[in-house]
Amino acid sequence: MKNQFHSFEGQEGKEGLEVQMDQMDQMDQMDQMDQGDRQSGGTAGIISRRKLLSSIGIAGLGMAAGTLLNSGIGFAKSGGSVTETVYGPSESSEADILGQGLKLKVKSCVDESCVILATIAELRAMATPVSGSVYYVTDIMQEGPFYYDAADSVSLDNTGLVLVSTSGKRFKRIYEGPVNVKWFGAKGDGSTDDTAAIQAAINSQTSGGVVFLPSSTYIVSSTLSIPYNNVKIMGSGSSTVIKSANTSNYEAMIWASELSGIEVADMVVDANQANRLSLTVRTVAIYMVSCTDSIVDNCIVQNTIGGGGIPGVGIGIGGGSVRCKITGCTLKDCGVAGKAADGVFTSGTQNLIMNCIALNCTDTGFVIESSNLSGIIGCTAKKCGAGAAITNALTTDVTGNFIDGLTINDWSASNTGGIQIGTPIARPGALLNTRVSNVTMERIAGSGPSIYARQMGGKIIGLTLENIRINGAGTQGILFTATDILIANCHVYNTTNAGIQSLGVCERVIIEGCYIYGGTFGVALNGDLSDCHLVGNVIIGKTGQTNYGIYCFGTETNINFIMNSIENVIIKKIGYDAGTTPNIFSTTNASISTNGTQTASTLGAVSRKLQVFDKDGSSIGFIPIYNAIT
Structure with missing residues (x-):
């Protein structure tokens, strides 16, 4: 229900109401008179002025009064003191509300308009509401003012914003801003199943709005589905936790499909892998499929797990999603041995992963798959199988994906490397115009190349790798099969194999301005490579390591080595097999190296x-x- 109440200014305005607080002290004794009834769960009592103000606020009460007056169901006349204007005379009485047998304490009313305390059960039992009155619900965690809407005979009872009596009367909550899941009966005690209550809160936002989860731990046993556009689910930060119920068997915890303007923010979403050992499906904490202009922000997502041969996912933006963003999120402990999971998975167009952290995700920290114009910006991955991936699983080409700013510490995926470009599984679609820049990779333990670029069954065309610093790799620093590739200003240290290596058919390759220290090869050109230019690189062998500077294997054609500096290399500074004749003009140990003599x-x-x-x-x-x- 979208609140439509306006601000209220009495004779003295809101500031006058605040001044009158001091004049209400004499009425605090009424709180004590009613406390016993409220605590014992008996019939409702009159609410004190100070209690009502503290519950819904001066502005909230004023908004209720103003609109009710304007609509003909106001509960106070103007005139007299501000206190009396808002609350009426100070006497109280107990009345049989219109002969219904409900003994409710009420204020002496003006023009039959009252503020009346009631429980939800009492409202649902009410046959004939008092015309123009405000009912203040006293149920713990569901407190708040309601009004009777005589014109409505069709709205359904949603337990939080609309209550329907057994005689079909509709009572509607007076509120402004977010709806609170506790209004709908969510306990947040870490043991009660709150799925139905949270879902009811979400379902209440038919025209969009904010669903708020206060600081608590909420247990859910099935998917929370977002059915409407422009719905935001918001918590209080790390103190708000949504956790899958033990032994529950379902895939997505929070789900939206083919919607626009969805937001999930400021909470922890815990898939609870340790207590769901009988799972038959993979788990995904937050999953948006084919959504547009949607956001996941400042969430901690943890403990997802793979299943059925499919990786689990912390946050998924799947299908044909467009202009969606994942910002400021932490993905941790996703996947276990044999049941791997990604931190973030995206597919679609113009989607961004920004300023996120992936920690101990057993598959890949950040994945862009089958996407166009999508990117990873300013992220960190630590102790993941791979830090990041840009892949294409389609039969059609994709273009313009990028990584700009990524730090990776430790990876262990020997098949994909620390950063995977393309896929090791045969896919005919090409990856076009891909860029990876401003990356730092530090390997303490693990295996595989630092960056591995190849598209089995298809091609990588137009790949730029620049401003990349690699320290340590299980095998190569950069291993690639690509056409129109530029590798520029990359620093590669302490690899166990080649610093930079081509593999298979590669065309139009430029390796420029790179610094390579250590490794069995500085640069290894391996396979059917043509039109390759190594310009202005510095290659320094590591003392005590058997090594080559530059070496060409196979039958490469049109190969040019220009002004490269090669030092401290034991076996051969520049070498090549018989099938290759490169054009060389470089320096080795401060001497000119060239094969251009006659x-x-x-x-x-x-x-x-x-x-x-x-x-x-x-x-x-x-x-x-x-x-x-x-």
């Missing part, structure tokens, strides 16, 4: 000369340039 029986006259200087700038001689060679 043999000659006679030389022409010296026409020019190239001067060479030592480290202090003194000339040490000239290299002659001849006008002809025969």
Whole structure:
């Protein structure tokens, strides 16, 4: 129910109401008179002025009064003191409400308009409501003012905003802002099943709105489904916990499909893997499928698990979702051995994963799959199978996905590497125009390459890897099969295999401005590679490690090594198999390395000369340039 109440200004306004608080002290004794009735669960009593103000606030009471007056069901006349204007005269009485047998204590009323205390059960038993009165529900955690809507005969009882009596009368809560799940009967005690109450609160927001979960632990035994656009489910931060019930067997905890403007924010969502050992499905904590302009923000998601051969997921933005964001979330302890789970999984168009942390996710921390123009920005992954992945599982091409800002500490996925670009499973669709930049990768334990790029059954075309710092890898620092690939300004240290290595058919490759220290190879070009240019790289062998600088395997064509600096390499600075003839002009141990020389029986006259200087700038001689060679 969308609140439609307006602000109320009496003769003295809201400030005047606050001043009158001091004049109400004489009426506090009425709280004591009624306390016994309320605590014993007996019939309702008159509510004190101070109690009503503290329960719904001066502004809230004023809004109720103003609208009820304007609609003809007001409970106070203007005139007299502000106190009397809001509450009426101070006398109290016990009355049989219109002969219904319900003994309710009421204020002496003005024009038959009263503030009346009642329980939910008493409202549901009421046959003839008092015209124009406000009913203040006293049930613990469901307190609040209601009014009788005589014009409504169709609204359903939703336990929180609309209460329907046995005679069909509709009582509607007076409220502004979010709806509280505890109004609908949620206990939040960590043991009661609150699924139905939370779902009722969500279902009440037919036109969109905020469903609020105060600080508590709420147990759910089945999926909480969001049925309407523009619904926001919001908690109080880490003190609000939604937890799957022990032994429950269902997939998604919070679910939305084909909706717009959905938000889930400020809470912990716990899939409770340890106490759901009989699961026959995987689990997903928050799952939005084919949604648009939706957000998951500032949530902690934990303890999901894979099942049925499918990875579990902490937060999933699936299907054809468009312009959805996951921001400021922490994904932790997702998956166990043999039942892996991702931290975040997205697919669709223009979706973003921003400023998130994945910790101990046994599959992949952050996944962009079968997407266009989607990205990972400013995230961290620690002790995950892989830190991140950009893949395509479609038969059609996808384009424009990126990683911009990612820190990965420890990974263990030997098949995919620390960052997976493409898929090891045959998929004919291509990955086009993919960019990975501003990445730091630190490996203390684990296996596999740091970055592994290949699309089995398809192609990776247009891949940029830049500003990447890699320290340690199970095998290679960067291993790739791609066309139109640029690897620039990457620093690769302490690999057990090659620092950078191509594999299979690769075309139009540029490796530029990289620094590689250690590894059995600095750069290894392996397979049918063509049009490759290594420009301005620094390769330094690690003392005590058997190594090569640059090596070409197979039958590479049009290979150019230009102004690379290669130092401290034991076996061969630049080597290549017989089927490859690279064009070389680089420096090795401060000497020029080139295979561009020619043999000659006679030389022409010296026409020019190239001067060479030592480290202090003194000339040490000239290299002659001849006008002809025969």
